[in-house]
Amino acid sequence: MSRASGRATGASPWEDALRRLRRNRLAMLGLGILLGFVVAAALAPWITSYAYDKTNLPYGARPPTRAHLFGTDELGRDLLTRILYGARISFAVGILATTVSLTIGVTYGAIAGFRGGRVDHAMMRVVDILYGLPFMFFVILLMVFFGRNILNLFIALGAVQWLTMARIVRGQVLSLRTREFVLAAHAIGAPPGRVLVRHLLPNAVGPIVVYATLTVPAIMLEEAFLSFLGLGVQPPMASWGSLAAEGAAAMEAYPWLIVFPGAALTLTLLSLNFLGDGLRDACDPQLSGRH
Amino acid sequence: MVGYVARRVAGFLPVLFVIISLSFFIMRLAPGGPFDLDRALPDQVRANLEARYRLNEPLGAQYLRYVADVLRGDLGPSFRYPDRTVNELLGLGFPVSLLLGACAMIVALCLGGAAGLLAGAHRNAPLDYVAMSFALFGVSVPNFVLGPMLMLLFALALGWLPVAGWGTWRHLILPAFTLGTFYAAYVARLTRAGMLEVIGQDFIRTARAKGLHESAVVLRHALPSAILPVVSYLGPASAAVLTGSVVVETVFSIPGVGRYFVASALNRDYTMVLGTVIAYSALLLVFNLLVDLLYAFLDPRVHVQ
Numbered sequence: 001m002s003r004a005s006g007r008a009t010g011a012s013p014w015e016d017a018l019r020r021l022r023r024n025r026l027a028m029l030g031l032g033i034l035l036g037f038v039v040a041a042a043l044a045p046w047i048t049s050y051a052y053d054k055t056n057l058p059y060g061a062r063p064p065t066r067a068h069l070f071g072t073d074e075l076g077r078d079l080l081t082r083i084l085y086g087a088r089i090s091f092a093v094g095i096l097a098t099t100v101s102l103t104i105g106v107t108y109g110a111i112a113g114f115r116g117g118r119v120d121h122a123m124m125r126v127v128d129i130l131y132g133l134p135f136m137f138f139v140i141l142l143m144v145f146f147g148r149n150i151l152n153l154f155i156a157l158g159a160v161q162w163l164t165m166a167r168i169v170r171g172q173v174l175s176l177r178t179r180e181f182v183l184a185a186h187a188i189g190a191p192p193g194r195v196l197v198r199h200l201l202p203n204a205v206g207p208i209v210v211y212a213t214l215t216v217p218a219i220m221l222e223e224a225f226l227s228f229l230g231l232g233v234q235p236p237m238a239s240w241g242s243l244a245a246e247g248a249a250a251m252e253a254y255p256w257l258i259v260f261p262g263a264a265l266t267l268t269l270l271s272l273n274f275l276g277d278g279l280r281d282a283c284d285p286q287l288s289g290r291h
Numbered sequence: 292m293v294g295y296v297a298r299r300v301a302g303f304l305p306v307l308f309v310i311i312s313l314s315f316f317i318m319r320l321a322p323g324g325p326f327d328l329d330r331a332l333p334d335q336v337r338a339n340l341e342a343r344y345r346l347n348e349p350l351g352a353q354y355l356r357y358v359a360d361v362l363r364g365d366l367g368p369s370f371r372y373p374d375r376t377v378n379e380l381l382g383l384g385f386p387v388s389l390l391l392g393a394c395a396m397i398v399a400l401c402l403g404g405a406a407g408l409l410a411g412a413h414r415n416a417p418l419d420y421v422a423m424s425f426a427l428f429g430v431s432v433p434n435f436v437l438g439p440m441l442m443l444l445f446a447l448a449l450g451w452l453p454v455a456g457w458g459t460w461r462h463l464i465l466p467a468f469t470l471g472t473f474y475a476a477y478v479a480r481l482t483r484a485g486m487l488e489v490i491g492q493d494f495i496r497t498a499r500a501k502g503l504h505e506s507a508v509v510l511r512h513a514l515p516s517a518i519l520p521v522v523s524y525l526g527p528a529s530a531a532v533l534t535g536s537v538v539v540e541t542v543f544s545i546p547g548v549g550r551y552f553v554a555s556a557l558n559r560d561y562t563m564v565l566g567t568v569i570a571y572s573a574l575l576l577v578f579n580l581l582v583d584l585l586y587a588f589l590d591p592r593v594h595v596q
Contacts, residue, residue: 146321225435
């Protein structure tokens with residue numbers, strides 16, 4: 001992004017998009033909230049004086065007080081501290097798994113679109129079939145049978161979430177590959193791989209960035225879903241999903257245990273969706289306000 | 292048309308075969324087995340059990356036997372509930388899950404469709420903003436947060452609806468809304484986008500020009516085209532609803548298939564897990580075919596052949 005805007009003077013498409021994004025108040029609000037969460041998660045040890053895994057049974061399940069702003073859980077651990085440390089896991093899984101899905105989706109879609117014809121048809125048929133399958137059931141199987149650790153978690157989630165990315169990239173590449181500048185690149189003898197990487201993909205960056213932004217909340221939701229089922233992050237570590245699971249189990253007696261993690265998760269997903277929608281509108285003005 | 296359906300149905304077989312093989316080998320190549328209990332069994336008991344369920348045969352032979360059984364419609368005995376077959380257990384749980392999923396989809400389509408239609412027809416009016424804010428909220432709140440919240444409010448605080456369980460239509464309301472809200476929000480966004488796409492087109496202007504009432508323009512002329520994106524979303528949505536039912540059935544203690552899926556997997560109840568995956572996949576394949584036929588029916592530009 002910086003390279004494109006650094007080279008151009010005046011209003012490059014990127015600068016245009018950035019300006020539109022900056023004018024979008026909801027997107028900026030979302031960005032602000034997200035940055036707030038990221039900073040708070042990063043500075044967690046300095047924000048709270050409690051350890052996320054230190055239990056204190058006599059002080060279990062107390063409602064919010066001045067010492068424990070969000071109360072304590074049933075084992076007496078400070079809930080604010082657990083939410084802050086949980087944010088690290090949730091964000092890390094969201095970003096890493098998005099990277100995995102990005103890599104698979106872009107590679108797959110680019111190859112399908114670039115080769116075209118029968119290869120494209122076969123590859124997209126596979127995507128169509130996978131789309132209709134209860135994919136999360138396979139993720140559940142993978143998590144159950146191959147160990148519930150974070151590494152497996154983000155590989156499994158990333159491996160599930162690449163289908164739409166592949167479709168988007170394939171569509172972009174397919175429509176770009178007959179354009180003059182691509183023909184020119186072929187004509188001067190650039191090898192296919194170089195045409196794809198240097199000429200086609202950079203022109204598809206906009207939709208890729210937009211969709212990747214929208215993939216992060218989807219994956220965070222799935223991580224939370226798995227952790228809720230006890231298949232994600234394992235205790236004493238916590239992610240927002242596992243905190244919500246603990247809270248849901250105890251909510252009749254201690255409602256704050258579900259309210260705070262649930263609110264943190266919802267607020268973050270809402271912010272990511274604001275930002276993703278804003279980015280899409282900014283990159284594609286014709287679509288503005290359509291979705 | 293008949294030929295198209297026949298070819299699609301024939302295409303189900305290889306897909307199901309891949310699904311069965313994938314799940315079978317994921318489970319069997321992983322360490323652990325159904326009889327690795329906390330307290331180790333005597334060797335002889337264990338050997339007898341494994342012989343009874345034919346777990347002592349080579350993996351390849353077990354696989355071939357399983358596939359042959361499935362082709363005959365027999366999903367085998369459950370490892371965890373020794374007196375029950377998987378067919379029986381699915382027969383009990385599947386109708387429950389299906390009813391819940393269908394209600395959630397109805398909530399999603401009615402609520403989401405109406406909200407999207409109103410928002411699209413009143414673009415940038417306050418109604419539009421309100422509907423779209425709810426939609427954005429709806430795609431951001433996870434169902435395992437929404438479910439306990441609704442339960443806290445409508446069952447525990449207000450006492451209007453039962454907290455959890457299964458039996459009457461009143462038990463269905465909270466789970467159906469919990470499961471359907473995300474998709475209602477997504478459907479609302481799709482419908483609104485579809486409406487905006489369609490509403491500027493010539494045939495809508497023609498409909499208005501000949502003096503039709505605005506509601507007739509929207510409902511009779513714009514709607515069938517505007518909901519096409521919603522129709523193509525139905526396939527992925529139904530897959531996601533089935534996945535979500537795992538959580539919602541757990542939260543509301545509903546005796547469906549989803550609630551037991553994770554437990555079956557953790558208990559290494561191989562046949563039960565495979566049976567559930569096969570049943571769900573088959574259901575989704577059939578449903579996707581119906582969706583494609585519906586799409587061709589609604590969009591005159593698409594022909595099935």
